[in-house]
Amino acid sequence: MDIKNKSMAVFVMNEDVRGIMAIYDDETHETPTFYKTFDQDLQVGDLIVVPASTRLGFTTNKVTEVDVEPDINRHNEVKWVAGSIKLENYQSYVEQENQMIAQINKLEKRKAREAVKEELEKSLGEDLKGVTLIEAS
Incomplete structure (x- = not known):
């Protein structure tokens, strides 16, 4: 088996990893980005912290889809969700x-x-x- 994208191997090795889609700005109608997470509580509409090329290395995104089936032949690196923002607090x-x-x-x-x-x-x-x-x- 040849996994072209090694960042997808975790989906094969651990069934607890979830694929999610998220966007930076829902007003620009951008294409959602695929991320991976162990957080089983994430829901559509939640805000998450994800890696970015900003000066602090992170930004926020809004979850648009959860439990997305991963494509292990995906070409781009899939990054981890760093955390979620609990707006209730x-x-x-x-x-x-x-x-x-x-x-x-x-x-x-x-x-x-x-x-x-x-x-x-x-x-x-x-x-x-x-x-x-x-x-x-």
């Missing part, structure tokens, strides 16, 4: 931060209102007592 952090910021804004608004009220009471003193500025209708 990120989204949870952002939501928690947004809630904290909302509470800070509420506190700042209340403190500002109290400061204005205190300043008015100092400035107007007795003249302010008993004065209703707005009546509910």
Whole structure:
């Protein structure tokens, strides 16, 4: 048996290796790239980290297909998925931060209102007592 592409041999030797297709930018309608991974939890739409020729050596891709049957005669080298990005953690952090910021804004608004009220009471003193500025209708 002559395997032309040695990077495909792992598919023959280990049945746990999955073939997946992924793209860098789904707006450009590029042809997906074939990758290999041991991650059995990857699903279509997941973000993954893959090798790239960028200055740090990695970039992100979006999974477009999972459990792709490998072509062991494929000519180009097949690279490994370096990892996946768990957006649930990120989204949870952002939501928690947004809630904290909302509470800070509420506190700042209340403190500002109290400061204005205190300043008015100092400035107007007795003249302010008993004065209703707005009546509910």
